[in-house]
Amino acid sequence: MIKLPSIRIKGISMRRKRARKTKESIESEIPPIEERKAIVFKSYRDFKEVESYPLYEPWAYARILQHKVTGEILYYIDEIPLTPREKQTYKQIMDILYWELEPPPSDKEVIPYFTAQAKRIVKTFQIRMGRTPGISWGKILYYVLRDSVGFGPIDPLMRDPFVEDISCSGVRKPVYVWHTRYEYIPTSLVFQDEDELDNLVVKLAHMAGKHISVAFPVVDAILPGGHRLAATYRREVSTSGSSFTIRKFREEPLTIVDLLDFGTLSPRLAAYYWLLMEHKRPGMVMGVTGSGKTTTLNALLTMLKPSVKVVTIEDTPELRLPLENWVQLTPRMSYGLSGERIGEITLFDLVKISLRYRPDIIVVGEVRGEEAYVLFQAMATGHGGMTTLHAENIDAAVKRLTSPPMNIPKGYIPLMNFAALIRRVEIVDSRTGRSTVTRRITNTWEIADYDNYIEIHKWNPRTDEHEINLKASKLLELITELRGWDMDKIIEELDRRTIIMEWMKLKRLRSYKEVAQIIREYYLDSERIYQKVVSELKLRPA
Ligand SMILES: Nc1ncnc2c1ncn2[C@@H]1O[C@H](COP(=O)(O)OP(=O)(O)OP(=O)(O)O)[C@@H](O)[C@H]1O
Ligand SMILES: [Mg+2]
Numbered sequence: 401m402i403k404l405p406s407i408r409i410k411g412i413s414m415r416r417k418r419a420r421k422t423k424e425s426i427e428s429e430i431p432p433i434e435e436r437k438a439i440v441f442k443s444y445r446d447f448k449e450v451e452s453y454p455l456y457e458p459w460a461y462a463r464i465l466q467h468k469v470t471g472e473i474l475y476y477i478d479e480i481p482l483t484p485r486e487k488q489t490y491k492q493i494m495d496i497l498y499w500e501l502e503p504p505p506s507d508k509e510v511i512p513y514f515t516a517q518a519k520r521i522v523k524t525f526q527i528r529m530g531r532t533p534g535i536s537w538g539k540i541l542y543y544v545l546r547d548s549v550g551f552g553p554i555d556p557l558m559r560d561p562f563v564e565d566i567s568c569s570g571v572r573k574p575v576y577v578w579h580t581r582y583e584y585i586p587t588s589l590v591f592q593d594e595d596e597l598d599n600l601v602v603k604l605a606h607m608a609g610k611h612i613s614v615a616f617p618v619v620d621a622i623l624p625g626g627h628r629l630a631a632t633y634r635r636e637v638s639t640s641g642s643s644f645t646i647r648k649f650r651e652e653p654l655t656i657v658d659l660l661d662f663g664t665l666s667p668r669l670a671a672y673y674w675l676l677m678e679h680k681r682p683g684m685v686m687g688v689t690g691s692g693k694t695t696t697l698n699a700l701l702t703m704l705k706p707s708v709k710v711v712t713i714e715d716t717p718e719l720r721l722p723l724e725n726w727v728q729l730t731p732r733m734s735y736g737l738s739g740e741r742i743g744e745i746t747l748f749d750l751v752k753i754s755l756r757y758r759p760d761i762i763v764v765g766e767v768r769g770e771e772a773y774v775l776f777q778a779m780a781t782g783h784g785g786m787t788t789l790h791a792e793n794i795d796a797a798v799k800r801l802t803s804p805p806m807n808i809p810k811g812y813i814p815l816m817n818f819a820a821l822i823r824r825v826e827i828v829d830s831r832t833g834r835s836t837v838t839r840r841i842t843n844t845w846e847i848a849d850y851d852n853y854i855e856i857h858k859w860n861p862r863t864d865e866h867e868i869n870l871k872a873s874k875l876l877e878l879i880t881e882l883r884g885w886d887m888d889k890i891i892e893e894l895d896r897r898t899i900i901m902e903w904m905k906l907k908r909l910r911s912y913k914e915v916a917q918i919i920r921e922y923y924l925d926s927e928r929i930y931q932k933v934v935s936e937l938k939l940r941p942a
Contacts, residue, residue: 436461436478436480437449437463440463440465440476440478444465444474444476446467446468446469447465447466447467447468447474448465448466448468449463449464449465449466450464450465450466450473451463451464452464452478455556455559455560456542456555456556456559458480459479459480459538459539459542460477460478460479460480460542460555460556460559461478462475462476462477462478462556462560462562463475463476463478464476464579464581464582473582473585474585474586474587474588475577475579475582475585475586475587475588476587476588477556477557477587477588477589479556480539480542482539482540482543483534483535485534485535486535486536486539486540489525489529489535489540490540490543490544492525493521493522493525493540493544494544494547494548496521496525497518497521497544497548500517500521501514501517501518501521501548502517510624511549511624514548514549515545515549518541518544518545518548518549519541519545521544522537522540522541522544551604551607551623552600552603553589553591553600554566554575554589554600554646557575557577557587557589558625558627558646558648560577560579562579562580562581563577563578563579563580563648564577564578564579564580564647564648564690565577565578565645565646565647565648565690566644566645566646566648567643567644567645567646568591568597568643568644568645569638569640569643570591570597570638570640570641570642570643571591571592571593571594571597571640571641571642572590572591572592573590573640574586574587574588574589574590575587575589575590575591578690581836583837594634594641594642597641597642598633598634598641598642600642600644601631601632601633601642601643601644602633604623604629604631604644604646605619605621605629605631605633607623607624608621608622608623608624608629609621612631612633613633614633614634614636616633617632617633617634617636617637618630618631618632618633618637619631619632619633620715620716621716622716622717623646625649626649626718627646627647627648627649628646628647628649628716628718629644629645629646630644630645631643631644631645632644647690649718652911652912653695653698653699653720653912654695654698654699655699655702655910655911655912655915656670656699656700656702656703656901656915657901657904657905657908657909657910657914657915658699658910659695659696659699660901660904660905661905661908661910662838662839663838663840663864664692664696664822664838664839664840664841665840665841665866666865666866666868667898667899667901667902667905668866668868668894668898668901669841669844669857669866669868670703670897670898670901671894671895671896671897671898671900671901672844672856672857672868672870672873672876672894673700673703673820674703674897674901674919675876675879675890675893675894675897676817676818676875677700677701677703677704678703678704678705678923679878679879679882680704680708680760680761680784681784681817681818681875682779682784682785682786682815682816682817682818683700683786683816683817683818683819683820684767684786684787684788684789684797684816684818684819684820685697685700685787685788685789685819685820685821685822686788686789686790686791686792686793686794686797686819686820686821686822687788687790687791687792687821687822687823688790688792688823688824689790690824691822691823691824691839692822692824692839693766693788693789693790693822694718694719694765694766694788696820696822696841697719697763697765697786697787697788698718698719698720698721700786701719701721701763701786702721702722702912702915702916702919703919704721704723704761705923706722706723706724706916706919706920706923707725708723708725708760708761709725709726709757709758709759709760709761710723710725710726710727710759710760710761710762710763711726711727711728711729711754711757711759711761711762711763712726712727712728712729712763712764712765713729713730713731713747713750713751713754713762713763713764713765713771714728714729714730714764714765714766715730715731715747715765715766716730716765717730718765719763719765720912722912722913722916722920727754727757727759729750729753729754730750731744731745731746731747731749731750732744732745746771747764747768747769747771748769748770748771748774750771751764751771751774751775751778752774754778755778755783759783759784760783760784761783761784761785761786762775762778762783762784762785762786763785763786763787764785764786764787765787765788766787766788766789766790767787767788767789767801767806768790768805768806769805769806770805770806770807772787772801772806772808773806773807773808775787776808776809776812776815776816777812779812779815779816780812780815785815785816789801792821793821793843794819794821794843794845794847794853797819798813798850798851801813801816802850810850811850813847813849813850814847814848814849814850816847817846817847817875818844818845818846818847818856818875819844819845819847819853820841820843820844821841821842821843821844822839822840822841822842823839823840823842824837824838824839825837825838825839825840825842825859825861827864840859840864841857841859841866842858842859843855843857843858843859844856844857846872846873846874846875848874854872854873854874855869855872856868856869856870856872856873857869870891870894876890876894896926896930897922899930899933899934899937900918900922900929900930900933903933903936903937904918906937
């Protein structure tokens with residue numbers, strides 16, 4: 401039973417005077433940074449710091465540590481600790497929050513509303529306590545917000561722009577992150593207590609507007625901010641207890657220019673894909689988990705003509721397209737207890753219904769099951785289609801497509817006109833000798849037949865270059881026929897688009913809006929923008 405502190409929160413107006421008196425006590429007492437570092441290195445004696453950066457100043461920092469002997473990298477979450485007295489106050493405030501928080505009115509946004517309420521409650525409590533030397537209210541507010549409206553103990557990781565994924569596979573095991581610079585590394589966060597982890601999983605599920613329990617122990621949902629959550633509850637389906645994994649959502653999606661910048665693909669390859677997109681050629685992006693399939697798919701789809709009608713169907717909505725004629729569909733799970741899936745709407749149902757929208761292109765975020773068959777059927781009747789597929793190479797991809805549960809007839813396979821494979825690869829800097837992990841589209845095939853794939857492009861790991869052989873392209877041949885062009889004309893068009901891509905890369909026109917705007921302008925008046933680009937490039941000093 402939670403013991404309620406004997407204070408009333410509402411009706412604080414009479415106590416304003418006292419607040420002024422305690423102003424100085426509001427100032428937080430933050431230990432100097434050197435002192436905090438010393439605390440870290442006391443428990444991590446054998447590690448040295450590689451780098452550190454703030455996550456939420458002055459309360460939380462990331463410290464990347466490296467073992468002096470083994471070289472092992474560790475992500476230390478340096479959060480300013482609460483003193484025992486502060487902890488007690490924090491607990492009292494959390495109890496009050498539990499009772500006092502009221503649901504927001506329908507016209508208010510949930511997170512800002514709860515944040516304001518939590519701040520009000522902390523403030524009221526502070527006023528009620530009077531002079532409190534030695535208590536840092538700023539610190540208490542940090543923890544209260546972290547654990548009420550924030551993501552709890554993983555909140556600092558959610559704030560780290562270099563962290564792409566966060567995963568926890570059970571109690572007494574470190575939480576792991578995928579860090580842009582250090583790949584998959586353990587963190588100093590370890591849940592020692594099953595209840596604590598269970599509570600976090602329940603909290604995350606609730607934040608995503610879903611329910612998780614012994615009866616429904618699996619959740620796949622979207623957290624506020626668009627982050628993708630997959631979680632399991634207790635030991636119902638995962639042997640080491642509750643677990644979760646979060647794929648963080650980027651505020652700004654990576655664009656084709658970002659991918660050019662990282663070297664994921666080359667301007668020439670981007671120009672080739674652009675032509676395929678303009679002509680609605682169906683294609684798929686393949687790769688293993690987290691390789692960058694959805695990101696690449698999104699970047700390809702931004703090169704579509706703005707007038708194209710697209711329906712996207714995804715388990716969790718991740719794609720963002722600069723198109724007006726875009727319908728975004730997501731399946732609905734059933735919570736029926738009887739085993740009947742009453743009211744459930746699956747990917748399969750959605751692909752079927754999407755045909756009613758008369759789309760030019762149907763995009764299935766990832767094909768896994770029987771929805772693939774409907775997608776191929778739609779492509780057989782002249783619709784465009786794009787998707788991603790979990791596979792390590794083209795042979796494995798086709799094998800997966802033609803086997804249960806997808807069961808695509810072999811004759812349908814070439815309806816998917818092209819396939820790109822994206823991989824995480826290690827690149828060694830020849831000057832420094834330092835190796836980094838990055839992503840490359842390593843191969844592109846045109847699918848001529850069930851077992852006939854034409855390799856149009858291959859990434860060379862030795863030179864880190866994209867080698868492209870467009871002479872073999874059947875799709876470019878098809879486009880020349882459709883447009884009444886000859887081969888020279890299509891090569892000229894490719895050259896022009898390559899220059900546009902190079903120019904965008906050079907000018908760092910990488911934001912989602914900028915890229916969409918230039919693509920749109922090119923479709924409206926390619927000559928005008930091309931001339932502008934050429935003259936700008938010429939004007940640049942050599
Ligand atoms: N080319 C790239 N360069 C750098 N980072 C990338 C690249 N592509 C994707 N990422 C980052 O990698 C993470 C995973 O990307 P994405 O969701 O596209 O992968 P995925 O293959 O679709 O994953 P899943 O198998 O879970 O569906 C994201 O944080 C994304 O921002
Ligand atoms: Mg994906």
